[in-house]
Amino acid sequence: MMIMMAPGATPQQIDHVVTRLEDTGTVHAKVVPGAAQVAVAAIGDAAAVQQLGLHSLGGVDRVVPLSRPYKLASSELAHHAPSVVDVAGRRVGPDTFCIIAGPCTVESPEQTLRVAQAVAPHASMLRGGAFKPRTSPFAFRGLGRPALEILADARAATGLPVVTELTDVQEAEALAEAADVVQIGARNMQNYALLEVVGRLGKPVLIKRGLSSTLEELLMAADYILKEGNEQVILCERGIRTFETATRFTLDLGAVPWLKLHTHLPVIVDPSHAAGDRRLVEALARGAAAVGADGIIVEVHDDPDQALCDGPQQLHARDFAGFAAGVLAHAALAGRRPARGPGA
Numbered sequence: 001m002m003i004m005m006a007p008g009a010t011p012q013q014i015d016h017v018v019t020r021l022e023d024t025g026t027v028h029a030k031v032v033p034g035a036a037q038v039a040v041a042a043i044g045d046a047a048a049v050q051q052l053g054l055h056s057l058g059g060v061d062r063v064v065p066l067s068r069p070y071k072l073a074s075s076e077l078a079h080h081a082p083s084v085v086d087v088a089g090r091r092v093g094p095d096t097f098c099i100i101a102g103p104c105t106v107e108s109p110e111q112t113l114r115v116a117q118a119v120a121p122h123a124s125m126l127r128g129g130a131f132k133p134r135t136s137p138f139a140f141r142g143l144g145r146p147a148l149e150i151l152a153d154a155r156a157a158t159g160l161p162v163v164t165e166l167t168d169v170q171e172a173e174a175l176a177e178a179a180d181v182v183q184i185g186a187r188n189m190q191n192y193a194l195l196e197v198v199g200r201l202g203k204p205v206l207i208k209r210g211l212s213s214t215l216e217e218l219l220m221a222a223d224y225i226l227k228e229g230n231e232q233v234i235l236c237e238r239g240i241r242t243f244e245t246a247t248r249f250t251l252d253l254g255a256v257p258w259l260k261l262h263t264h265l266p267v268i269v270d271p272s273h274a275a276g277d278r279r280l281v282e283a284l285a286r287g288a289a290a291v292g293a294d295g296i297i298v299e300v301h302d303d304p305d306q307a308l309c310d311g312p313q314q315l316h317a318r319d320f321a322g323f324a325a326g327v328l329a330h331a332a333l334a335g336r337r338p339a340r341g342p343g344a
C-alpha cells in the first residue's frame with residue numbers, strides 16, 4: 001500500500017503514519033519524497049495496513065494499493081522523475097549515457113593502468129574484477145585484495161570512478177573503501193544476504209540480472225538493497241540463458257524498455273558477457289543506446305589474446321575510441337549526452 005500524504009502535510013503527521021505502520025510489527029514503512037506530495041510506502045502485511053484506517057489520519061490524502069510483487073523498485077512508487085544515480089559527479093539516469101569500461105579482471109598494475117588510460121578519455125567509469133565468480137573453481141579467480149589497491153591507483157591516475165564486484169560478505173568493507181560502485185554479479189543476484197549487506201554499505205550498487213532470472217525477480221532483488229536505505233541502485237541486463245547457444249547468452253534488449261515502464265531505477269546493458277565475442281559487442285552496444293539504456297558496461301583489454309579471463313569478448317584497447325564514438329552517436333540520437341565529469 002502507498003499512503004499519499006496531502007500537499008503540506010507536516011513532518012509530525014508523516015512520522016505519525018510511519019510509527020503507526022511500524023508498530024504493527026509486520027509492515028515496513030518507507031518515506032518517499034515527491035515534488036508535490038510525500039508518500040509513505042507500506043510494505044508487508046496489507047491486511048494490517050487496512051485495519052489501521054490511515055485514510056482518516058491528519059495529513060493523509062489517500063491510500064493506494066501497490067499491486068506489483070516488487071515494491072521499492074516499482075515505478076508505482078515514483079510519483080516523481082526517474083531516479084538518477086550520481087557516482088562522483090557522473091550522473092546515471094535519463095539524460096545521460098554512461099560507459100563503464102575496463103578489463104574483465106585486474107591482472108597486474110601495468111595491465112590495469114594501460115587499459116584505464118586507454119579508456120579514460122571516452123569512458124565514464126572504470127571496471128575491473130578483483131574477486132571473480134568463476135564457473136570452475138580451478139579457473140583464475142582474481143587477485144583479491146591486492147587488486148583493490150591496483151584499482152585505487154588506476155582511479156588516482158585517471159580520475160575514473162571504479163566499479164568492481166563483491167562476491168563475499170567478508171570482503172564488503174575492504175571493497176567498499178576501494179570501489180565507487182559495488183557490482184553484484186549475475187550469479188549473486190539472488191544471494192539475499194549479500195544484497196542486504198550492500199544495501200548497508202552506503203555505496204552505489206550495480207546489480208546484474210541473473211542468468212535465468214525474470215525481470216520481476218531482478219526488481220525484487222533490487223528491493224533487498226533498497227529496503228536497507230540505499231537508493232543508489234543501477235540495474236544491468238547482461239544476457240540470459242535460452243535454447244540459443246550461438247552467442248554466449250541471449251541479450252534481452254526488450255528488457256530495457258520494459259524496465260523503463262516498470263521501475264524508476266536506471267538500466268544499463270552489458271554487451272560483452274551477452275555476446276562472448278568482441279565482433280558483436282559494438283552492434284549490441286549501439287542497440288542498447290537505441291532502445292533507451294542509460295549506459296553500458298563493456299570489457300576492454302590491451303592484449304585480449306593473453307587475458308586471464310574472457311579474452312574473446314574483450315575489445316582491444318586500441319579500438320576503444322572508435323567504439324565509444326559510435327555508441328555515443330546512437331545515444332545522442334536518443335537524446336543523451338555522455339555522463340562525464342562532475343555534474344555531467
Ligand code: PEP
Binds near residue numbers: 104165185208
Ligand atoms: C563481470 O561483469 O565481471 C561478470 C562476471 O559478469 P556477470 O556477473 O554478468 O557474469
Ligand code: MN
Binds near residue numbers: 104105309310
Ligand atoms: Mn568477464
